[in-house]
Amino acid sequence: MYTQGLDQQGKPEQEKQRRPAESEAELRAFQRRCDAEEKIEAKDWMPEAYRRTLVRQISQHAHSEIIGMQPEGNWLTRAPSLKRKVILLAKVQDEAGHGLYLYSAAETLGVSRDKMVDDLLSGKAKYSSIFNYATLTWADIGAIGWLVDGAAIMNQVPLCRCSYGPYARAMVRVCKEESFHQRQGFDIMHVLCSGSEAQKAMAQDALNRWWWPSLMMFGPSDKDSEHSAQSMAWKIKRFSNDELRQKFVDATVPQAEFLGLRVPDDDLHFNEATGHYEFGDIDWQEFYDVLAGNGPCNRERLAKRQKAHDDGAWVREAARAYAAKHAVQEAA
Amino acid sequence: MNRIKPDAQLALRLYVQRLGDNALITGQRMIERVAGEPELEAELANANFALDYLGQARMYYSYAAELEGAGRNEDDFAYARNDREFQNFLLVEQPNGHFGDAVVRQVLFDSFYLLQLEALLECSDQRLAEIAARAAKEIRYHLQHVSKWLIRLGDGTSESNARVSESLARYWRFAGEFFAGDEVDDKFRAAFNGPDLSALAVTWQSNIDALLAVATLTVPADIEHPVSGGRAGLHSEHFGFLLAEMQHLTRSYPGATW
Numbered sequence: 001m002y003t004q005g006l007d008q009q010g011k012p013e014q015e016k017q018r019r020p021a022e023s024e025a026e027l028r029a030f031q032r033r034c035d036a037e038e039k040i041e042a043k044d045w046m047p048e049a050y051r052r053t054l055v056r057q058i059s060q061h062a063h064s065e066i067i068g069m070q071p072e073g074n075w076l077t078r079a080p081s082l083k084r085k086v087i088l089l090a091k092v093q094d095e096a097g098h099g100l101y102l103y104s105a106a107e108t109l110g111v112s113r114d115k116m117v118d119d120l121l122s123g124k125a126k127y128s129s130i131f132n133y134a135t136l137t138w139a140d141i142g143a144i145g146w147l148v149d150g151a152a153i154m155n156q157v158p159l160c161r162c163s164y165g166p167y168a169r170a171m172v173r174v175c176k177e178e179s180f181h182q183r184q185g186f187d188i189m190h191v192l193c194s195g196s197e198a199q200k201a202m203a204q205d206a207l208n209r210w211w212w213p214s215l216m217m218f219g220p221s222d223k224d225s226e227h228s229a230q231s232m233a234w235k236i237k238r239f240s241n242d243e244l245r246q247k248f249v250d251a252t253v254p255q256a257e258f259l260g261l262r263v264p265d266d267d268l269h270f271n272e273a274t275g276h277y278e279f280g281d282i283d284w285q286e287f288y289d290v291l292a293g294n295g296p297c298n299r300e301r302l303a304k305r306q307k308a309h310d311d312g313a314w315v316r317e318a319a320r321a322y323a324a325k326h327a328v329q330e331a332a
Numbered sequence: 333m334n335r336i337k338p339d340a341q342l343a344l345r346l347y348v349q350r351l352g353d354n355a356l357i358t359g360q361r362m363i364e365r366v367a368g369e370p371e372l373e374a375e376l377a378n379a380n381f382a383l384d385y386l387g388q389a390r391m392y393y394s395y396a397a398e399l400e401g402a403g404r405n406e407d408d409f410a411y412a413r414n415d416r417e418f419q420n421f422l423l424v425e426q427p428n429g430h431f432g433d434a435v436v437r438q439v440l441f442d443s444f445y446l447l448q449l450e451a452l453l454e455c456s457d458q459r460l461a462e463i464a465a466r467a468a469k470e471i472r473y474h475l476q477h478v479s480k481w482l483i484r485l486g487d488g489t490s491e492s493n494a495r496v497s498e499s500l501a502r503y504w505r506f507a508g509e510f511f512a513g514d515e516v517d518d519k520f521r522a523a524f525n526g527p528d529l530s531a532l533a534v535t536w537q538s539n540i541d542a543l544l545a546v547a548t549l550t551v552p553a554d555i556e557h558p559v560s561g562g563r564a565g566l567h568s569e570h571f572g573f574l575l576a577e578m579q580h581l582t583r584s585y586p587g588a589t590w
Contacts, residue, residue, distance in 0.1 A: 021414040069367045069375075076363040080590040081407045082356075082390050085363075086383060092366055093379035100372050138581055138590070188590075195588055237455020304367060314495065315431045318488025325487070 022047055034235045039165035042108035054164050055109050059116040062102035063127035065095045066120075067301050071135040072144060073163065080138060087184055088141060094177045101173070103290075105166040121306050129287065130217050132295030139192055139199075139206035143187015147207075147214040153178050155218070155250045158238035162251055177321065186255065193259045200260070207256065208264045215279070216287045218245040249277045304330075343519035344457060346419070347398040347526065350516070352392030353420035356410055358441065359385035360578055361428055366429070370431055377477060381438075384470040391463050411582040415575055416565035418570055423506035425562075425571045429499070432492065435481045435500035439543065442475040444510040451527035460524075479543055486547030493548065500544075501552055508558030510536070513583065516563070554589075 027047055035039065040046055069092050076092065079085035103113045119125035135141060155269055156178060159171040192203040219225060219241040231237035239247075253270075256263050266281030289295065340345060362382035369375040393406035402413075423441055428434060449471060452464035508560040511533040520526040544551050561567065584586070 026549075066372070073366040076366055077577050078581055080392075080411070080588075082386060082410055084590055086386050087392070089363060089366075089386065090385055093376060095376045096372060096379060097436055100376065107433040168343050191590060195590075197586065199588060222351070248367075272584065307545060308368045308370070311368070311430065314489070314491050315370040315374075315485070318492030319530060321492075322484040 004073065006286050010308075011116045017220050031233070034163050034233070037161075037235065040163050041165045049230070051109050051238065052235075053231060054154030054167065055111050056080035057107055058102055058106040058109075058167055059119070060113070060126055060128075062099045062106060062116065063120045063125055064131065065102060066101035067131045068304065069095050070301055070304055071131055071133070071297070072141060074135045075141050076151070077139060079141075084188070091145070091181050091184065092105060092153070094181070098170075098174050098177070103169050105170045108166045117309070121302065124304065127292070128217060129290040129295060130213050130292050132298045132301060133209070133213055134296050136209075137202050139189070139202040139207060140210065142185050142192060142203065143210040145181050145183075145253070147185075149178050149185055149212050149215065150252060151214050151217045154180055154244045154251075158244075160298070161235075161238060163235035179209040183315075189259055189261075193261065203259070204261050207261050208256065211264050212282065212286070213290075215245055215249070215282055216290075218242070220284065220287070221282075246276055249279055253277050337456060337515055338519050340523035341399065343516050344460070344524060345396050347459060347517045347520040348392050348399065349396040350419045352389045352396060352409060353418050354424055354441075354445070355385045355392060356389035357418070357420045357574070358424045359383075359389060360463055360574060361424065361426075362404070362434075364428055365434065374431070381474050381477075384467075384474070387469045388463075388470070391466075395459060395463065401460060407582070411579050415567055418567070418571070418575070419563050419565055421501060421506065421509050422559055422562045422568055423509065425568060425574060426503070426506070427570050429494065432485050432496040433499045433503075435478050435485060436496055437501055438474065438478040439482050440503055440507050440540070441510075442471055442478060443539055443543075444507070444532070446471045446475050447532045447535055447539075448527055451532065455526055456524045482543065482549075483547045486544070486549040496547075497549055504552040505555045505557065505559050507536075508555050509560045509562060512558075512560050514563050 021186070026045060029048055030040075030045065030050070031282045040050075072088060072092050072095075076085065076088055079088050088186075103116060106116060107113060116125065120127065153175065156171055156175050160168055160175055162168040162171065171294055189203050189206075192199040222228065222240045228237060228240060253263055253268065265280045267278070269278055270276075271278050290298065293299070349442070359382045362378055362385065365378055366382075369378055389410070390406050393409040396409060397406065398402045421441070423437060446468065449464045449468040453461055453468065455461050455464070482496065485496045487493070511529045513529045517526065517529060521528065524543065541551055581590075
């Protein structure tokens with residue numbers, strides 16, 4: 001599962017710096033490669049800002065997968081059937097797997113996983129703010145699969161064509177798994193909506209709470225988006241935030257209608273002329289508040305990650321000591 | 333204590349159901365650990381193994397339900413029984429401690445469970461033998477994985493050695509229950525060529541001795557007061573909470589489908 005808004009959170013002043021060694025000719029040649037849709041590989045020359053942008057985006061994507069395990073993991077022990085429990089566990093495991101190969105993709109750019117994890121724990125690196133919302137009922141697991149993974153697919157399918165080869169290839173596999181997750185989430189919602197009044201109410205409540213944060217996943221409106229133009233030129237990004245958000249709304253509203261659920265937006269209506277749904281204003285203050293660390297679960301998510309990291313220190317140390325001891329023995 | 337002599341069919345059903353109970357409760361404790369492991373690779377392994385246990389629980393319960401023929405399904409066994417009806421070993425329901433606790437608990441249990449599954453390959457109930465063959469492949473790999481971890485931790489740092497030594501001392505007294513056996517085990521063995529628990533105990537002890545030697549850990553002394561009760565549905569106090577959490581949703585909405 002992913003996310004977005006991730007290309008919004010860097011430090012623009014750094015991005016504008018250019019290493020003196022980067023000549024105009026090199027930059028032009030690089031841009032020509034991007035324009036020709038060539039894949040950039042780990043050992044190829046690339047502008048420092050391109051490298052930094054990718055490290056930021058891929059590592060934030062990886063962090064989102066890892067933090068995303070928590071809200072869903074919250075319902076593993078309580079999943080209401082063995083089949084649902086196994087499906088949810090497989091999904092959470094997929095997320096750990098996505099995290100692993102996204103960290104590996106980022107490592108090809110010369111940054112270590114340890115450094116990326118440190119940046120997450122120190123709060124320097126961000127992750128998708130959607131995971132700072134709480135999963136309060138079983139229906140939230142359905143809503144996350146349906147909406148959050150649905151939004152993630154909108155974002156990620158174009159990333160399969162990203163100019164950076166290792167990232168693009170990782171995304172091909174991620175996308176296949178995400179589409180399973182999305183269908184499984186929709187299936188949870190469908191069963192709830194075909195169930196008792198209490199189950200339908202649970203599903204509606206989940207949609208009410210997850211709808212707007214899901215729209216925020218696409219990041220700020222194009223007019224406020226800092227890095228989009230450069231990322232588009234480099235073929236890291238293919239569609240603007242608003243284009244993707246619109247695509248998501250157009251795909252999802254009919255699904256909500258099919259389920260018999262009401263999208264919590266009084267301004268939502270279909271525009272016959274454009275063929276698109278028009279929706280109400282997003283509360284960007286909420287988005288920026290959550291991004292700044294003041295969402296419902298920001299502190300808990302990071303605290304849990306920090307605790308796992310701290311609790312595991314003696315284990316990692318033991319594994320290192322054992323490996324070192326036996327490397328010496330083997331060499332002797 | 334209730335001492336009903338089961339007939340062969342009941343013994344088979346209860347035997348299968350108990351396999352399901354061990355697998356489910358092991359899996360349930362493992363998923364409590366999700367997002368708390370020391371490394372991402374350990375996270376993947378933990379989820380992977382939990383998936384295997386839960387998958388096995390589903391196979392055992394589905395088969396037990398068929399044997400019973402009363403219209404129950406796998407979820408009725410997991411979600412609609414009370415604590416006294418679960419007959420898992422007390423070891424697998426113990427609360428999760430640190431990573432070393434999980435490793436020691438899995439080593440002790442998987443070492444037994446693998447021997448049990450391998451013996452079940454020879455049992456005369458074909459369906460159970462088939463399930464056992466599939467489960468044995470999974471558990472053989474689990475045991476290899478956790479054994480490697482036990483060796484790393486035992487032979488790692490003085491801190492890791494001290495921690496897993498303490499885990500071993502704490503869990504050792506639960507292992508006697510694997511081999512105690514009761515009427516169900518006896519009847520299942522007699523009617524279906526089930527495992528000989530005393531033979532398994534000898535092999536288990538010698539395998540554990542060998543592993544602990546490599547891990548530079550001391551084999552605990554014989555247990556004077558082994559813990560038991562799981563086979564009679566007499567659990568530790570922790571179990572009620574595990575069950576309450578696992579069953580809360582289905583019990584809150586009786587009759588609902590999910």
